[in-house]
Amino acid sequence: MDLVYYSSLFAVYYSVYLFTDNLNGWDFRATLFLLAIWFLIDSFHMAFLATGTWSLPSVVNQGLFDSYLLKPVNCFIFSFFNKFEPSSFYNLLLSVGFLVIVAFKFEITAIELITFICIFPVALLASIFLRVLFILPCFFLETPYAFMRLFMTLKDYGTSPSDIFTPLVRYILGILLPFLVIASLPAKFIVTQNMETLFVVALGSSLISIFTIWMWNKAINHYQSASS
Numbered sequence: 001m002d003l004v005y006y007s008s009l010f011a012v013y014y015s016v017y018l019f020t021d022n023l024n025g026w027d028f029r030a031t032l033f034l035l036a037i038w039f040l041i042d043s044f045h046m047a048f049l050a051t052g053t054w055s056l057p058s059v060v061n062q063g064l065f066d067s068y069l070l071k072p073v074n075c076f077i078f079s080f081f082n083k084f085e086p087s088s089f090y091n092l093l094l095s096v097g098f099l100v101i102v103a104f105k106f107e108i109t110a111i112e113l114i115t116f117i118c119i120f121p122v123a124l125l126a127s128i129f130l131r132v133l134f135i136l137p138c139f140f141l142e143t144p145y146a147f148m149r150l151f152m153t154l155k156d157y158g159t160s161p162s163d164i165f166t167p168l169v170r171y172i173l174g175i176l177l178p179f180l181v182i183a184s185l186p187a188k189f190i191v192t193q194n195m196e197t198l199f200v201v202a203l204g205s206s207l208i209s210i211f212t213i214w215m216w217n218k219a220i221n222h223y224q225s226a227s228s
Contacts, residue, residue, distance in 0.1 A: 043091035057138035139219035178204030
C-alpha cells in the first residue's frame with residue numbers, strides 16, 4: 001500500500017513537469033528532493049511510530065495506560081515507539097534507494113549533502129511531534145480518532161512545494177502547524193541555501209516541539225488511572 005502511495009505521488013509530479021519547467025520557482029530536481037525527504041520520514045513513521053500512535057487511544061480509554069507509566073523507561077518514548085513494524089522496513093529501504101537515485105541522477109553537491117544531513121533530523125523531529133500532538137486529544141475526549149483523521153488529511157500539504165501557497169497559508173503551515181517543515185521547506189533550503197527558509201524551519205520545529213511537550217505533560221496530569 002505504501003509503495004502505491006509513493007508511486008502515485010511521484011507519478012503526479014512527473015506528469016506535471018512534463019508540461020512545465022517549474023511550479024512557482026520549484027523545478028523537478030527540488031521537488032524530487034522534497035519527495036525523497038517525505039518518503040524517508042513517512043517510512044520511518046510507518047516502521048517505528050504508526051502502531052504505537054494508533055493503539056494509544058484504545059490503551060488510554062481502557063485504562064491500560066497505567067502499565068505505561070510504570071515502565072522503567074521514558075513514558076513518552078515507550079508510548080509511541082513501543083512496537084517496530086518489520087513489514088515497513090522495506091519501505092525504509094525503498095526510500096533510501098530513491099534518495100540515492102535522486103542524489104546521483106541530479107549530482108547532489110557536497111554542500112547540499114551536508115545540509116541534508118544536518119536538516120533531516122530537525123524535519124524528522126518536527127514530524128514526530130506533529131503526529132503526537134494530534135494523538136494527545138485521546139486523553140481529553142471520547143472521540144480521539146477525529147484528530148488523528150484530521151492529521152492524515154493535513155499531512156498531505158507537506159508533500160507540496162511551499163511556494164504554491166499564499167503567504168498566509170505558508171505562515172500557518174510553516175510555523176503554526178508546520179507540515180511544510182516536514183519535507184517542503186527542508187528541500188527548499190537544501191537547494192537554495194536561503195537563510196529565511198532555514199529560520200522558518202527552525203522556528204516551526206521549535207514551537208511544535210515545545211508545545212507538544214507542554215501538551216503531553218497536561219495530558220499525563222489529566223489522565224485518570226484505572227485504579228482511581
